[in-house]
Amino acid sequence: MKKFIVEDEFWNLFPNAKIGVVICHGIDNKIKDTDRYKKMISEAEKDALNHIKDSDFSNNTAIKVWRDVFKKFKTKKGARSSIEALLKRVSNGNHINSINPLVDIYNSVSLKYAFPCGGENIDTFVGDLKLTQAVGNENFITLGTDTNSPPYESEIIYKDEEGAVCRCWNWRESVRTMLTEDTTNAFLCIELIDKNRFEEFEEALQYLGETVRENLGGSINIGILDTAHSEIKII
Template sequence: MPKFIIEDDFWSLFPQAKIGIVICQGIDNSIRDIDIYEKLLREAEKEAHKFFSLEEFSSNPVISVWREAFQKFKTKKGARCSIEALLKRVKNGNQIGTINPLVDIYNSISLRYGLPCGGEDIDTFAGDIRLTLANGNEPFIPLGSDENAPPYEGEIVYKDEEGAICRCWNWREAQRTMLTEKTKNAFLCIECIDETRSDEFHLALKELSELVSHHLGGTVKMEVLDRNHREMTIFG
């Protein structure tokens, strides 16, 4: 049975982190009513404005906490947490476009709660998934590219036995494991490093699982990994 394992080298940098996982099995991610997902995103964009209380964008807590985190490990120049990229688009008045139901759902949760969310297609995984520091030799084809762009040594990555599947923790995902309309089994995650936001984190995880179950069917299970619970079985 494949596992998701968070390695010790990650916990040595972020002992307070919580990684929430939603495993979705037997879902239907083909688009039926695009209006549903448009509505989810537009409502989430409105709610996201509550995170812009400070004039200087990068000083807002949901962004500054990740700016500080990204200084603790090797990153590609200009790499930013996924929630910062989403919120910046909203602040600049740009709508978040629909991609497919799973991505639209987790983007709406990310915007509403100010937490980074992501997802991968489980059926593309090779062996166990690890959140760890890269050795720098992991193959990585970024979403929308066909050129190998491996992570730096010491960069936080999600990876499996074939290579990296997300670089700079939650900055850029791999083409190989992307969610598509054909995805039947998905690995979704929400990341929290701000201990004061534990309640919002748990609410976001619960709402993510409920939205997937309601719109896409199948079965979902939630699990939270922290420094006292460092691995989980993906299936089984």
């Protein structure tokens, strides 16, 4: 059995955070209809503009809350939340590329609701997956490089027994655990830091689960982790 565990080191910094999880088993992530996912992303890009109303990009709520969060732990210089990266591209008139169905789906949900979303291949996890503070010696190689770049000590990371899975909370993921067309069991997550948006967060989480089920089949289990419920079975 493997679990996803959010450790006390995380809750001590962010007691009001909530981590929404969609556990997917037996899905078919092979690309069959590229136009469907391109359209999904295109529509979500239009929705994303609703979250960028202030001409000063950094003053938009979805951006500001995460910039404030990133000031509470040591991060790599220039690291920004995944939702800022997506919204920045859209605000500049650039399109989000289609990658594979699962990634396209969670990117679309992230854009539509302006929450950080991510996903990993469960079958690549070594032991439990944890959201915690880094020791500082965890192995980490991100997409597009072959260089090991361990996180800083006390940096917020997702990790397993092999190393870091995602650095700076939701900034960069490890190539080791990334989703591919061959992925059949996936861990997806949505992260909430702004307690005023809990209803939108719940809606986004349900929408993510339903969209995966409708498009990729398999079985879906949805859960929300908080200080009272800090772990969930993933396999």
